[in-house]
Amino acid sequence: MKKVLFVCIHNSARSQMAEAFVNEYSDGSLRAESAGLEPGKMNPYVVKVMKEKEIDISKNSCDSVQDFLKEGREYDYVVTVCDEASAETCPVFPGGGEKEHWGFKDPSSFGGIEEEKLTFTRNIRDAIEEKVREFLGRVQA
Numbered sequence: 001m002k003k004v005l006f007v008c009i010h011n012s013a014r015s016q017m018a019e020a021f022v023n024e025y026s027d028g029s030l031r032a033e034s035a036g037l038e039p040g041k042m043n044p045y046v047v048k049v050m051k052e053k054e055i056d057i058s059k060n061s062c063d064s065v066q067d068f069l070k071e072g073r074e075y076d077y078v079v080t081v082c083d084e085a086s087a088e089t090c091p092v093f094p095g096g097g098e099k100e101h102w103g104f105k106d107p108s109s110f111g112g113i114e115e116e117k118l119t120f121t122r123n124i125r126d127a128i129e130e131k132v133r134e135f136l137g138r139v140q141a
Contacts, residue, residue: 002076002139004032007093011036011062013043013107014081017125020055021132027140033073035063035093043108045121053125065093077139081128082106102131 004022006015015034022032039062047058075097082090083105090101104127110120 001028002030003074004030004077004079004139005068005073005075005093005097006032006034006079006081007036007065007090008034008081009037009090009106010040010108011064012040013046013121014104014124014128016042016057016060016062017046017050017128018079018081018102018132020050020057020060021129022136024055025133025136027136029140030136033063033068033075035065035068037065039064043121045107045117046125049118049121049125052122053129069094079135100135102128104128 006018008015011034015036019032019034022030026032041062042057042060050057074095075093077100078093078097079100079102080090081102081104083103084090104124107117107121107124110117
């Protein structure tokens with residue numbers, strides 16, 4: 001089984017969604033994990049919008065890239081999901097594996113009332129889901 005790691009800053013939104021979609025849609029030949037440079041806590045809006053897709057990530061932990069490095073974990077693919085356009089610095093995961101970058105805005109960066117935050121988060125979720133399906137089409141073919 002091949003492994004993919006999704007990396008972002010806090011491991012509380014984008015990387016969690018990508019991990020969940022890969023693990024939900026994979027044909028069993030690929031397993032995903034996610035980690036962050038500065039692990040935070042799960043974004044409640046992300047938990048809500050993923051539940052709309054019948055994927056429960058409410059009990060997921062926010063993990064550290066450094067911990068994964070110390071454990072010697074290896075991956076076939078390492079995908080950063082930070083938004084460099086917003087001056088986010090994506091963490092680097094050294095070692096083998098094909099590297100990709102998928103730039104998505106951070107759901108926690110959006111202000112507004114709750115419904116606006118949910119709408120923004122849904123848009124990011126849907127973009128990540130589309131990118132994951134495209135990725136799976138390439139790597140599982």
